Amino acid sequence: MQTLDVRTVPPRERHPLIFQTFSELPPAGSFILVNDHDPKPLYYQFQAELKMPFGWEYLESGPEVWRVKIGKTS
Numbered sequence: 001m002q003t004l005d006v007r008t009v010p011p012r013e014r015h016p017l018i019f020q021t022f023s024e025l026p027p028a029g030s031f032i033l034v035n036d037h038d039p040k041p042l043y044y045q046f047q048a049e050l051k052m053p054f055g056w057e058y059l060e061s062g063p064e065v066w067r068v069k070i071g072k073t074s
Contacts, residue, residue, distance in 0.1 A: 005034040007065075015042060022046075022054070022070060030055060030071025038066055046070075 004021050006014045014035075021031055033039060043056055053073045060067040 001069075002031040003034060004031055007034060007036045015045060018042060018070075019049075022050075022072070025072050028072055028074065030069055032059065033066075033068045033070055035066045035068070036064070038062065039068060 002021070004018065006017065009017060018033060025031065033042075038061070046054055046056070055069065055071040055073045057069040058066070059069055
C-alpha cells in the first residue's frame, strides 16, 4: 500500500496532491496519509467535493503524527 507523507510538502500544495493521489487509485484502492496535524478539514473537503464514496480510517491520531487510511469504496 502506498504511503503519502505530506509533512514536508508546503501547506498550499497538500490538498491538491492528496486529491490527485486519491484520483489515481484503482477501484477499491487505498493509501496511507501521514500528516503533522489532524486532517479533519480534508475529510470535510472530500465529503463536499467527491462524487463517490470513500473510506477514511484513523490509524494513528497524534499528538505528533496522524496516519489515515483513505480509499475508494464501492
